[in-house]
Amino acid sequence: MTLKELAYVAQSRLQARIGSPIRRGHVLELFAAAAGFRSWAAFDASALLADAGTDGQGLQAHALIVGRAIQLEYPTADAELVAAALIELIGELQLSFVEWQALVAAVHASSPRSRESLDDEDELADEDLEDDEWETESRSNPRHQPQSQTLPTPSPLLLDSLERAAQLRPNDPVAHYALAAFYRCERPSPYLYEESLKGRKLSSIEQGWVEGYLRAAPLYEKYACHLKAAASLGDRMAALEYAELLGGRALYEVVDKMEGPVSAQRMAELAPDDTQRLKWLRVAAAEGAPDALAVLARRGDPTALTQMAARGDVDAIRTLATEALDSDNAMDAWQWQKLALLHGYDLTVSTMRAYHDGGERDGQFYDSDFGGGLYAAGDEGLELPDISKAQATEAAKRARVIYQSAGLRR
Known part of the structure; x- marks a missing residue:
């Protein structure tokens, strides 16, 4: 259902209830009152209507509907009837509303997430990737799905409200990025569809895949179109997602030069070369990402x-x-x-141990009674040079300062 259709249905229902004409604009004013807003203009600037399953906020302010109807110069008796009819319609259509502020936060939270861990150097290495190689890698990376616990469930009315907002706010990327988030999906493969156009006879399973492609292709086009619009309007998170979607160094470098919030961890993951990767790993580590800090430490970064x-x-x-x-x-x-x-560690104590290699005791401390293959693992204890008592005191003092810098106390 579109907003225009909703207004028409509500207008017809309310007119039938009170037996006299009601202006279409008044219907929208009453919906705004049901959401707790003083006017439709105030609601339209702050929120969006949604229906059918969207987990938004409820529209149940009966007294406010009555009060607004009276302000619009309806008799008190008619105002009561209008309010009752409107609340009935709200229940039937499962109407709710989503505030823009909450939607903005949810959209950015739903952007493609970082990998489970950055702590696998193989995931980040490939230090000499050429542009085309990086593009191939980017295209093969599966699209991440939105986090359903933060992004509202899309509904026809919510999507229509967003499409309307995108037209009325030509310089605002939020509506476009929200639509992109709702349409987010993998790029469908057109291979079998194109083969069918060439005359290839498809099996029933292949025909099902073609039908799936025909359903998915328009959604992907909407996703890419709105994502591009949000990126072009300056949303850096959208621009990063668009760079990931299409791949290539040029788009990544555009994001790198933009201003605004962006996931440093995602920037590190998608970096086309090691210089950029290290730059964004340091930003991510500074922002508190433990995986980024671990990768930098393994690379020998002194600060990390x-x-x-x-x-x-x-x-x-x-x-x-x-x-x-x-x-x-x-x-x-x-x-x-x-x-x-x-x-609680002593670097001078060796941690070298023998372990079973294979068999049912694989990885356990080696027991000669069982025999079998073994391997050694651990670190040999360090041999530290002698220092004076004063130096030892100074070393302990410096260690305590470092220890306390992590928020620890002893």
């Missing part, structure tokens, strides 16, 4: 290693201590040892 160490990551602490020893920096080496002790 220090942050990981401060939080108690023993591998980061051991890496920093080893680097200090390699540089003949005894004080730094002892600083990291003192920090390890604060976190």
Whole structure:
């Protein structure tokens, strides 16, 4: 149902109830009152009507409908009848409303999500990807679905309201991005459809796939069209999603130069080269993304290693201590040892152990009574140089400062 159709149905229902004409504009004013707004203009600037299953806010303000009808110069008796009839219609059509502010937040929250983890270097490496290779990789990446717990369920009336808003707000990307989010889907393959046009005889299963393509293709076109419109109007999140959709370095670089909020983690994932990837990994780490920090630490980034160490990551602490020893920096080496002790580790103690390799005890500590293959894993204890008592005190003090920088106290 469209807004125009809703207004006509409501007008007919209310006129039949009171037996006298009602202006179409008054019907919209009464819907606005039902949502708690003083006028349709105020409602239209702040919210959208929805129907049939959309988990929006309810339209049940009977007293406000009566009051607004009286303001519109309907007799009190007619105002009561109008309110009762309108609430009946609201219940029948399951009408509700969605506020723009909540929709904006939901749309951005529903944008394609980051991978489960950035902590797999293979996911981010491929450091020398050419443009066409990156484009292929981008196109093969499955489209992510919106998070249904945040994005309202679309309905015919909500979609029509958004289409109307997109026309009335030509410089606002929100309506376009919301429509793109509702239509978001994978690019359907036209292969079998094109083959059928060439005369290929399709099996019943293949014919079903063609029918699926014919249903999905218009939705994908709407998705791509509205996404492009939102991106061109300056929504950086939409622009990033559009760059992912089409692939290629040029679109990514446009997003990189834009202003506005964007997912640093997604920027890192989609980066066309390692320079951009590292740049956005650092932004993501600064914003508190633990996976980005872990990737940077594994790449040897000193700042990330220090942050990981401060939080108690023993591998980061051991890496920093080893680097200090390699540089003949005894004080730094002892600083990291003192920090390890604060976190309950001792870098001078070997963690090397023998484990069963294969069989029913695979991965368990090696027991010679069972025999079989084995492998060794762990780290050898570090040999730290001697330092003076004063140096040891200073190293402990520095370690405590790092420890407390992570919000820890001891």
